[in-house]
Amino acid sequence: MVKYTINFTLNGHPVSVEAPATTNLLTLLRDYLDVTSVKFGCEQGNCGACTIIVDGEAVNSCLVLAQTVEGREVVTVEGIGKQEDPHPLQIAFTEYYAAQCGFCTPGMLMASKSLLDHNPHPTRDEVVDGIVGNVCRCTGYNKIIEAVLAAAEEMV
Amino acid sequence: MKNVQYFSPASLEEALQLLEEHGSSLSVLAGGTDLVRDMNLEFKIPDGIMWIGKLNLEYIIEEAEVIRIGAGTRMQTAASSPVLQKKASAVARAAGKLASPPVRSLATLGGNLCTASPAADCGCALLGLGAQVALTSKNGQRVVPLVEFYTGPNQTVLRPDELLTEILVKPHAQGEGSAYLKIGRRQAMTLAVINATSRVKLDAAGNCEAVHIAVGAAAPTLVRIMPAEALLTGQPLTEAAIREAGELAASEIKPINDVHGTVWYRRKVVPVLVERTLREAANINGGIQ
Numbered sequence: 001m002v003k004y005t006i007n008f009t010l011n012g013h014p015v016s017v018e019a020p021a022t023t024n025l026l027t028l029l030r031d032y033l034d035v036t037s038v039k040f041g042c043e044q045g046n047c048g049a050c051t052i053i054v055d056g057e058a059v060n061s062c063l064v065l066a067q068t069v070e071g072r073e074v075v076t077v078e079g080i081g082k083q084e085d086p087h088p089l090q091i092a093f094t095e096y097y098a099a100q101c102g103f104c105t106p107g108m109l110m111a112s113k114s115l116l117d118h119n120p121h122p123t124r125d126e127v128v129d130g131i132v133g134n135v136c137r138c139t140g141y142n143k144i145i146e147a148v149l150a151a152a153e154e155m156v
Numbered sequence: 157m158k159n160v161q162y163f164s165p166a167s168l169e170e171a172l173q174l175l176e177e178h179g180s181s182l183s184v185l186a187g188g189t190d191l192v193r194d195m196n197l198e199f200k201i202p203d204g205i206m207w208i209g210k211l212n213l214e215y216i217i218e219e220a221e222v223i224r225i226g227a228g229t230r231m232q233t234a235a236s237s238p239v240l241q242k243k244a245s246a247v248a249r250a251a252g253k254l255a256s257p258p259v260r261s262l263a264t265l266g267g268n269l270c271t272a273s274p275a276a277d278c279g280c281a282l283l284g285l286g287a288q289v290a291l292t293s294k295n296g297q298r299v300v301p302l303v304e305f306y307t308g309p310n311q312t313v314l315r316p317d318e319l320l321t322e323i324l325v326k327p328h329a330q331g332e333g334s335a336y337l338k339i340g341r342r343q344a345m346t347l348a349v350i351n352a353t354s355r356v357k358l359d360a361a362g363n364c365e366a367v368h369i370a371v372g373a374a375a376p377t378l379v380r381i382m383p384a385e386a387l388l389t390g391q392p393l394t395e396a397a398i399r400e401a402g403e404l405a406a407s408e409i410k411p412i413n414d415v416h417g418t419v420w421y422r423r424k425v426v427p428v429l430v431e432r433t434l435r436e437a438a439n440i441n442g443g444i445q
Contacts, residue, residue: 002159021162021205022195043196045189045259046345057232057261063192064262065185067162068207111258132344133256 008069010035011079019066026050028066029076037077037106041135048134051107052076058114060133077106080113089113089151096147100138107134112148122152161204168211171319172294175206180316182206186228186267189259213266213321216240225323227266227289232257234265234278243327246334246353246437250281253338256345266320269302272310275348275373275416279306281336282323283378284353284370284433290322291315299324306377332357332366335436337429341416348373349417350425352405354433356393364388369401369430374409374422381405381430388434398434402427 003018010033017032026043029035029052041049043062050061053075081087089112092098099105108131115122115130122130127148128141136144163182165171175182183202185191186209194200213228218239225234234240235252247265254260254268254277268278269289283302291298291314305312314320328334334355340346355368367388369381384401391397411422 001157002161004162020157021160022157022201024192024196044193045255048256048258051258058258059262060189060258062196063188063259065162065188065192065205065207067164067205068185068188068209070164114257129344130257133258 004067006066006070008071009073011075017066021065021067023066025052025054025061025064025066025069025074029061029074035076035078039103039106041103041107045133046135047104048107048111048131049104051110051134053110053114056114056117058111075110077109080109087113088154089116089148092147092151092154093144096143096150098140098144098147100136100140104134104136104138108136108144112144112151115148116152116155120152120155122149124149158201158203160202163204163206164210165206165208166210168292168319168321171206171208171211172292172317175317175319176294178204178206182316184208184270184319186264186270187230187262189255189263190267190271208319214264218243218327221326223325223327225265225325227264227269227320227322229265229323231255231260231263231265231268231278235260239327244285244325244334245328246281246285246336246355246433247278247287247325250277250336250338250351250353253277253336265323269305269323270312270314270320272306272308272312272377274309274375274377275351276378277336277338277348277351277372279378280338280348280351280370280372281334281353282325283372283380284336284368285325285334285355286368288324289320290324291318292321293318297321303380309376328355329357331359333437333439334368335433337433337436338372339425339429347416350374350422350429352426352429352433354430354437356388356434356437358393358438361392363390363392365390367434369405369434371405371409371426371430373416374411374426376410379409381408383408384430393434393438393440398431399427401434402431405430 039049041047240248338351
């Protein structure tokens, strides 16, 4: 099996990994780099569980060929806050009970982070549109939307 | 697992050379929302992958007679482009309605055209705008009207040694507008059960100087509704004429029953979308009857 070396920045740190050409970024993060916050859902861009931020924009990591992040900046939920220093979105998600089973939460946080980065004062409809690609099968959408709106206010 | 080769050419010349050498064994990777999905699900594992993300194909340039759109322009870029919103509004709207934000920051206009889904959002909008595509190979370039580009479901006239590099759209003139609408199984994140695009140019007297109508998810390829275009051209855009154009669209299409919708439903909904896009393109009551 021919492998290709990929160098990129993961949550601010340079990494170098070898993987076959067909490897997607979701698999690279989970199976090669042990970043398990990035969830394996549908592998076809429908569920949003694997949403991360590449060069400042939310993407479905399952649809990104790992080779194409060479030299680019990849941020997962580990990169936006720590337990001792959480991101305002992470605080709001706990305060508003926006996580039930928690499977969609990392993807929701990254989609919301990207939304607020580009639109710091979203309306409720804009929040809905921002997380439209992220499925929550506990159906806790209202609490997630409330949390994102609260975080936006907090971050002003 | 087979050994798949990966190429990441740094220039268009290099990319065209690779296509010349490897031909159809090489799959072109743009945004990846179709190709990587197909690889994940093992529908298709190509022998080689050529990523065109370094070719600087993301641009929107407005010239006097044409808007030149790089094939690598992503949906979010197209949707938020003031030039496209004002001068080619149907494609800006279609790009903003495609899937979800994380998909829109990957998927490209060129990819949407080359995948050649009969239900493609931007394919429908660009066909209805009367767009042309530049197909470039090592041996030169040809410009093909989009109406001659599609040959079947997921099939186009693109040769294995060619790359779709640019999309050419005539900007709206004075008194001209365009509109795109789709109906899916839900409001957001949905594939079109039927989509439609109209482009209408009215002269000073209020008669249709030029009309384009395209419909998607209604035939093996995206289709133009030429009889309806011919009917409206030179005539005043009355409500009766709009209705007649909608009925012609319903009889022109060749829909199928599938998981997304039935033939019966598609024939019912095509006139509604064609009529609404005609009204919206001509700025009549915001598209509502």
